[in-house]
Amino acid sequence: MLRITHLIKRYGNGEPVLKDLNLEVPDESLVSIIGASGAGKSTLLRCINRLVEPTSGSIELNGQELTTLKRDELRKSRRRIGMIFQGFNLVDRLTVMENVQCGRLGYIPYWRAALRRYPAEDIERAFHLMERVGIAKYANKRADELSGGERQRVGVVRALMQNPEILLADEPTASLDPVSSRQIMELLQNLADELKLPVLINIHNVAEAKEFTRRIVGMRFGRLIFDGKPSDLDDDAMDAVYSGTPSDEREDTGAAFTRAVTQ
């Protein structure tokens, strides 16, 4: 269970990117976060694992407050949060197996990693997960030899190796062809069910969001302005997410500009 309350993120002295954001995600649920570029989707995900420092507010994961953690506590908590990236962010020059084992680096002593003496149960689990997503045959290939879809599956397995309590996926399919893209979405959907995890997916492809998730959250200028089932996301809601501005944000010039742009 993830609970975000009154989350604010401001870079420097500028306009906040996240404005008093509240969101609750129970276990076993797949949530799509949609919104135009710059709406704050990435910042929201990155605040959860503190790749971005929240300015104020609270983020609780299964009862533990994440925003106040210091150094080693933060590192240990991050082990429970898996992240999947748009650009895969695999270590290109390492083998697929080494990349997958990177998900365990936070758990095992440094000397074991340094000498590549990975615990036998981690190797076993890695093969099991890689077989599950169909990349076991590439264990000894370098990560940059794989296709985009295969690389993203390595990314997913790496995140799962952490035994995460939540998965954050930042545009996981944006760099993929349509077929691979569907496969990754199906995989994430199945994982959320099997592992009973909350999975948050930032996504640009609204059709995919509607098809694969049962809950869609729409962001606009750092606020949640839509939260509902795919069937609730009608044309008006789409307009609000992608072209309108929230009413209390509207200033005369801003509204005039928005009208000029949208008409």
Next chain:
Amino acid sequence: MSTATPSSRHWRKPPFITNPLLRWGILIGCVVYAVWALYTLPFDWARIQEGMSRAQRIFSGAFPPSFERSELLIEGLLESFKIAILATLLGLALSVPIAFMAARNIAAKPIYLLGRGLIITARSFHPVIVAILFVKAVGFGPIAGVLTLTIYSIGFVAKMLAERIEEIDWGQVEALRSSGTRYVAVLQFAVLPQIMPRQIGLAMYQLDSNLRASAVVGIVGAGGIGATLMNAFGRYDYAFALAITLVIIAVILVVEAISGRIRRNIW
């Protein structure tokens, strides 16, 4: 509306320096300075003329090159190799940690300044000057050569490596940090693999660079083939000196070809 027909249009490359005053100013300034410098430096034309004939005498004395004392030559060459290889190994071992210290994106500010300081110090003197200092400090011979070239290697390898570290794909670092990986493990698993090709390339380049430099620092007394060459000149044995020079050129060509080939094949 423009009335020009397409056929009458013409185009000129915009000048490299747009401001004409600045452009001509720099050009004229350079010419004036060169003429003034030539005029004011104490060129002694008589001495130069005399030197020409002396050079002729040296060259005619040098032909044909003499390989009679080849055991001395080989000994000097092997010593140069030892100096160059030891200095490269030592230099690389020190360069890697210094490079990590001197990369702004992964080191804290004070560490970064210390790392940059070490690199700047190592780079600020030409190896010949450093060699003179070390010869004074530890005496004539190969130890001075090894120390000199170690410093020289740090100056170059650590700087280039630090720049490479600053260019890494940050996403790979973020991916590991976000999974709760310790700092050292992030360095080893996200940073090191990315800089590995550059590091191997730099090692190869530095090895052949050190071999060339070891001939030069030998001349000021830091051992190796340079010392052999200096001795040959000292004895007016120009034929032997030419032989040494030819061998140095040959060895450097071979080493450069090998290191170039290795660097091309790393990806």
